[in-house]
Amino acid sequence: MLFLLLSLRRFVRIILNDVMKTKFIHTYVSVDCVVFGFDNNQFSILLVQLDKERIGNKNLKLPGGLIYDHEDVDMAALRILYELTGIKRMNLRQFRCFSSPDRASHPDDIRWMDRAYQPNIDRLITVSYLSLCKIDKKLKNISGFKSTQWCKLNELPVMPFDHNQIVEASFLEIRRWVEHDLAVMFDLLPHKFTFSQFHALYEAVYNRKIDPRNFYKKVKNMAYVVQLDEKQPNVRHRAAHYYKFDKHIYKMVKNQFVILNS
Amino acid sequence: MLFLLLSLRRFVRIILNDVMKTKFIHTYVSVDCVVFGFDNNQFSILLVQLDKERIGNKNLKLPGGLIYDHEDVDMAALRILYELTGIKRMNLRQFRCFSSPDRASHPDDIRWMDRAYQPNIDRLITVSYLSLCKIDKKLKNISGFKSTQWCKLNELPVMPFDHNQIVEASFLEIRRWVEHDLAVMFDLLPHKFTFSQFHALYEAVYNRKIDPRNFYKKVKNMAYVVQLDEKQPNVRHRAAHYYKFDKHIYKMVKNQFVILNS
DNA sequence: TCAAAAGTGTTCGATATACACCCATGC
DNA sequence: GCATGGGTGTATATCGAACACTTTTGA
Numbered sequence: 310m311l312f313l314l315l316s317l318r319r320f321v322r323i324i325l326n327d328v329m330k331t332k333f334i335h336t337y338v339s340v341d342c343v344v345f346g347f348d349n350n351q352f353s354i355l356l357v358q359l360d361k362e363r364i365g366n367k368n369l370k371l372p373g374g375l376i377y378d379h380e381d382v383d384m385a386a387l388r389i390l391y392e393l394t395g396i397k398r399m400n401l402r403q404f405r406c407f408s409s410p411d412r413a414s415h416p417d418d419i420r421w422m423d424r425a426y427q428p429n430i431d432r433l434i435t436v437s438y439l440s441l442c443k444i445d446k447k448l449k450n451i452s453g454f455k456s457t458q459w460c461k462l463n464e465l466p467v468m469p470f471d472h473n474q475i476v477e478a479s480f481l482e483i484r485r486w487v488e489h490d491l492a493v494m495f496d497l498l499p500h501k502f503t504f505s506q507f508h509a510l511y512e513a514v515y516n517r518k519i520d521p522r523n524f525y526k527k528v529k530n531m532a533y534v535v536q537l538d539e540k541q542p543n544v545r546h547r548a549a550h551y552y553k554f555d556k557h558i559y560k561m562v563k564n565q566f567v568i569l570n571s
Numbered sequence: 572m573l574f575l576l577l578s579l580r581r582f583v584r585i586i587l588n589d590v591m592k593t594k595f596i597h598t599y600v601s602v603d604c605v606v607f608g609f610d611n612n613q614f615s616i617l618l619v620q621l622d623k624e625r626i627g628n629k630n631l632k633l634p635g636g637l638i639y640d641h642e643d644v645d646m647a648a649l650r651i652l653y654e655l656t657g658i659k660r661m662n663l664r665q666f667r668c669f670s671s672p673d674r675a676s677h678p679d680d681i682r683w684m685d686r687a688y689q690p691n692i693d694r695l696i697t698v699s700y701l702s703l704c705k706i707d708k709k710l711k712n713i714s715g716f717k718s719t720q721w722c723k724l725n726e727l728p729v730m731p732f733d734h735n736q737i738v739e740a741s742f743l744e745i746r747r748w749v750e751h752d753l754a755v756m757f758d759l760l761p762h763k764f765t766f767s768q769f770h771a772l773y774e775a776v777y778n779r780k781i782d783p784r785n786f787y788k789k790v791k792n793m794a795y796v797v798q799l800d801e802k803q804p805n806v807r808h809r810a811a812h813y814y815k816f817d818k819h820i821y822k823m824v825k826n827q828f829v830i831l832n833s
Numbered sequence: 834t835c836a837a838a839a840g841t842g843t844t845c846g847a848t849a850t851a852c853a854c855c856c857a858t859g860c
Numbered sequence: 861g862c863a864t865g866g867g868t869g870t871a872t873a874t875c876g877a878a879c880a881c882t883t884t885t886g887a
Contacts, residue, residue: 332639332640332641333599333637333638333639333640333688333689334599334600334637334638334639334640334642335597335598335599336597336598336599336600337595337596337597337598338596338598338600338670338696375595375596376595376596376670377594377595377596378594378595378596378672378694379594379672380596380672381670381671381672382668382670382696383670403667403668405665406644406665406668406698408600408638408643408644408645408698409643410640410641410642410643426595427595432640434600434644436668436670485747503839504839504840505838505839520876520877520878520879521839521840522840522841522842522878522879522880523876523877523878525840525841526841526842526876527876541839543886544837544838544885544886545836545837545838545885545886545887546836546837546838546839546884546885546886547837547838547839547840547883547884547885547886548838548839548884548885549838549839549840550839550840765866766866766867767865767866782849782850782851782852783866783867784851784852784853784867784868784869785849785850785851787867787868788849788868788869789849803866805859806858806859806864806865807858807859807860807863807864807865808857808858808859808863808864808865808866809856809857809858809864809865809866809867810857810858810866811865811866811867812866812867834887835886835887836885836886836887837884837885837886838883838884838885839882839883839884839885840881840882840883840884841880841881841882841883842879842880842881843878843879844877844878844879845876845877845878846875846876846877846878847874847875847876847877848873848874848875848876849872849873849874849875850871850872850873850874851870851871851872851873852869852870852871853868853869853870854867854868854869855866855867855868856865856866856867856868857864857865857866857867858863858864858865858866859862859863859864860861860862860863860864
């Protein structure tokens with residue numbers, strides 16, 4: 310019965326396209342999220358394991374999925390990340406729509422969409438999101454299905470669809486985001502972080518060496534980066550102080566600059 | 572016959588949604604373009620006149636339209652602007668996907684979509700583009716249908732769909748674009764422009780007063796802004812020099828800074 | 834006492850800001 | 861000659877870049 314209806318639907322669509330000469334796309338829409346983490350002086354990205362559902366020989370993809378009827382794209386991205394990680398209200402930034410007609414036309418990709426969503430998805434465009442996340446955050450899978458893993462940025466596998474392209478585009482987007490709102494950078498650091506972790510993150514984001522002494526001065530001027538009494542334990546060298554980010558001070562300071570825009 | 576097929580299609584979709592409990596959206600996709608021009612120290616936006624097709628009592632909308640089967644969104648935006656203005660390869664910057672489930676749910680909007688595109692468009696998401704254009708450019712309508720007009724930014728009418736929102740979001744995007752690539756600013760000025768036109772544009776983009784003397788120094792340092800011998804004719808005060816933008820020099824200068832990214 | 838990373842200050846140049854007056858032209 | 865906008869220079873403050881050594885700690 311189901312199969313019959315599906316065939317019917319496909320048939321109807323084909324006929325209609327022919328009769329009406331309508332060439333407008335009628336498409337499904339997905340979101341794909343590039344979630345960055347930072348650890349050991351390098352970026353990682355959160356990927357979904359496909360396991361039995363592997364796409365061709367590819368076993369990892371970006372977190373993402375089709376959007377529902379009642380949702381807009383922002384809501385869909387939040388939902389998908391919530392289902393996968395248990396984190397509500399993740400901080401997200403939409404950065405581009407990927408819509409090439411053949412971005413989902415590889416036979417492996419099509420087969421997978423047939424199984425994972427529904428058959429006869431003839432076209433799929435996606436809206437991509439960037440997110441920054443503490444890599445040591447406990448993630449719990451809500452939907453109970455897919456499992457996730459962090460994968461180092463420079464060890465990414467080949468992924469299905471245009472996910473490798475999406476990741477590439479996302480990286481430059483971090484810098485734009487940080488420039489617009491420095492606070493998001495602290496989403497990548499642990500609650501308590503050392504100066505050198507912060508320094509390494511800065512170098513990674515800007516992809517260049519930054520003089521530590523100059524950077525110290527900069528940080529000392531950030532009233533919202535406050536030194537804690539606590540120090541690094543069990544290191545065989547001088548222990549570093551921990552710092553924390555104080556978002557209330559940050560907001561106060563920032564509000565002194567923001568003029569309501571016309 | 573056509574009507575029968577349409578009803579059938581709608582019917583099939585309803586049944587399917589019910590049987591499969593699929594709640595994924597299957598949607599049409601449009602692009603909407605916010606084309607800025609600059610004249611007389613203020614911005615204008617290129618709008619399409621609807622005339623007999625007016626939407627409710629609204630007669631102006633952003634240039635835009637549904638995208639075709641074989642297109643991605645960039646191509647669609649270029650096509651639509653070409654059809655309306657005769658300008659090929661307009662410089663475009665995608666800036667956001669607007670996808671609220673009820674962005675196209677006003678009865679006027681639905682009626683209009685039924686007539687303009689095809690009936691039963693139950694959902695429509697749009698990808699918005701920013702473009703900058705010399706306001707004195709001769710525009711010729713290729714499709715031969717819709718006519719366009721410039722409308723001052725602070726005199727915009729209420730428009731259909733969420734077009735007013737889109738315009739609002741686009742304005743801040745100009746600044747980002749200019750910061751990323753100053754050359755686009757000259758898309759807003761005539762080929763020959765005076766210093767004070769350039770100055771006024773700068774003030775408009777950054778939405779604040781900028782000291783002309785300091786700005787002079789800045790401009791004098793821009794090797795790619797070259798002074799012409801020609802001067803403003805017929806003015807009852809000291810005539811201003813004309814300047815032009817030299818994109819070859821610009822590229823040379825810029826290439827000295829661009830390091831190929833990892 | 835050594836290795837390993839933490840932490841600190843000064844100088845210099847470039848850039849942005851603030852500010853006031855003379856110049857050329859048409860009427 | 862006067863009204864109108866065109867065009868210029870100087871002084872100061874701020875920010876980022878360059879640069880080398882001492883301190884703390886565990887092993």
